Amino acid sequence: MRNTLIVIAAGGSALLLAGAFLFQFMGYLPCEMCLWQRWPHAAAIVIGALALAIPGAALPVLGALAAAVTSGIGVFHSGVERGWWPGPSSCTGGGGGALSGDLLSTDGPRLIMCDQVSWELFHLSMASWNALFSALLVIVWIAAARART
Template sequence: MRKPTTAHWLAFLLPAALLAGAWGAQLLGGLYPCQLCHWQRWPHYAALVLAGLAFLVPAGRARGALVLLAALAIAASGAIAVAHAGVEYGWWPGFTACTSTIDFTNLDPSQRLDAIMKAPLVRCDHAPWTLAGISLAGFNAIFSIAGAITILALMTRERA
């Protein structure tokens, strides 16, 4: 049984690290996730399971297929993160209930209060934390897409 490749290790460790960061930000930093944040996590969970299963199968097509699927799941998280970052930066409108487009201009005070009370607690169109102008969704997009491309490139090189 051949040892796992660099691509395999990256397909396992990248989503593990990104999920650890997300959970750390939530549990230690008090940055609670919105709906789109949760959507970004699901493909990473899938990638972690797929890459983990790949450790259990002999080297060959089955292992390669699992690592490939993990890379595609990581890329999917990156795509969701691009969509989320675009909502946060105001590039396009949000498409979930966690974005706010309340127009207060024609509302009386009781209607305004009602609109505020019905607004989601954690909004998808507001970045609660940034570093150098890049939100957590932006960082996930960068790391996930770059990681998926790297895994695919390594898979190609390691097969040759």
């Protein structure tokens, strides 16, 4: 039972990460906070692989922590998108730093704003969906930590 729950939890992070890369491939470029949400999923996948080989509750607890971190970032990002609180000045509002050169130039990297929703389903942005599904993964990780074997 423990290993099944670990596979579900780590697999859930793998699917969410794959979905993020699929959206990026489809042209929905990630903002800075979107990228922040990816790292805990990557960690959860590695933790899951290790937890399958190493018994005990410590690694599933770390997996739950990784899922909770990405869920928390998703909640924060959703609040920034909805204007409930300010986000990082580097990717909200005017984008922070000073601009130089030709402002009409299309050369160089594009700044993707963290306070702009680029895609939503049922009035929930990608960050909101990540927060919701990652919170569910926390529950699965905790169940894996509590499972005997």
